[in-house]
Amino acid sequence: MAILLVADLPADEHDLWLRCLREAMPGETIVADRSLADAAAIDVAVVAKPPPGSLTGLPNLRFIQSLWAGVDRLLQDHSIDPAVPLARMVDPAMNIAMAETAQWAVLGLHRRFFDYQAQQREARWLQHDQLRADEVQVAVLGQGQMGSTVADRLRALGYAVEGWSRRSGMPALAGLLARSDIVINLMPLTGETHHFFNRDRFAQMKRRSALVNLGRGGHVADGDLLQALADGQLSRAVLDVFHVEPLASDHAFWAHPHITVLPHIAAWTDARSASAAVASNVARLRAGLAPEHLVDRSRGY
The missing domain is CATH 3.40.50.720 (NAD(P)-binding Rossmann-like Domain)
Known part of the structure; x- marks a missing residue:
């Protein structure tokens, strides 16, 4: 199984997230280039402003973790399977x-x-x-x-x-x-x-x-x-x-x-602490437990 990082971010910020996620989950395979991964092996997606449709064609995807607290954009992407559990970031x-x-x-x-x-x-x-x-x-x-x-x-x-x-x-x-x-x-x-x-x-x-x-x-x-x-x-x-x-x-x-x-700076997501939160949720998933902070799609958060 593998974790796919899909983040529409500046290159330096994207690299920071990838490094922090790998440090927080040394036992996991984390990929940021989907073309280099077997789509069937990806069961977790970690996302930040993913382009619409970027999570299609992943037959074994069973969990999506947002790196942001707000998930309104994700819920508006109708290409995302609503049956896949989605968690918002709580850091x-x-x-x-x-x-x-x-x-x-x-x-x-x-x-x-x-x-x-x-x-x-x-x-x-x-x-x-x-x-x-x-x-x-x-x-x-x-x-x-x-x-x-x-x-x-x-x-x-x-x-x-x-x-x-x-x-x-x-x-x-x-x-x-x-x-x-x-x-x-x-x-x-x-x-x-x-x-x-x-x-x-x-x-x-x-x-x-x-x-x-x-x-x-x-x-x-x-x-x-x-x-x-x-x-x-x-x-x-x-x-x-x-x-x-x-x-x-x-x-x-x-x-x-x-x-x-203010230029949307009230509370930036800290890659270090947020990566630890992602690692905790992935560990729960691997242990057969429900991830924390799951989104209720009927309520919109």
Whole structure:
């Protein structure tokens, strides 16, 4: 049996992943060039942005491990056999990195650091009122591994944090949005959550609150966000993900005075720790156990 790495990545990054995976699984045969492998021997695929159709013609494929936490692109590839179990990446190091980004964003919004940065460019000295952390209500939407870690880290800083997932129900969400100063999105992208943040959702949010989108670009209706900022319904947005990446150079977000753009760097997958997570799941498979963090295709994550 063999493991196939299918990753649409820059050459140096691809080589790093291949090296780390081989170091984490020295007893496994890992190939990155499908033409050099017997298709019938491949029973595991480790993937990162695999081109559509790249997993066809593997008759004995019985497990797919994603190197990314998000699996929406994989679920949209109808050439992938839905009967083959698919696992998303859950890496404690990635969870911590995401929490660090969320902490930075919340501190920046709470303490008005983004505003002070703008004032510096204008050589303008102006001190703003300062709230205590416990006076700032933060909503964390999405209570998976990342969402839970983010919520815990923010509570440790003293913020008033409430988590929400779809299991909590939409009535609970409306109340949470109405009283939250900062809303952090970490939900998975599904058909139900596409353009989740739209005109109606922004209207539910507390006036002058802020949005931190660390989930997927598809969660936000861009035009509605720009309008909510123009109307003063939202005070600021911190965005790490976008509909099309890289973000086009002429996109309105770049120059908007109340939008902070990050180039999808909130939580990179660390090849070393993630390779260990892959090795753990492959070992479970070889031992006849179900891999961890399997995707429920009916739910989309």
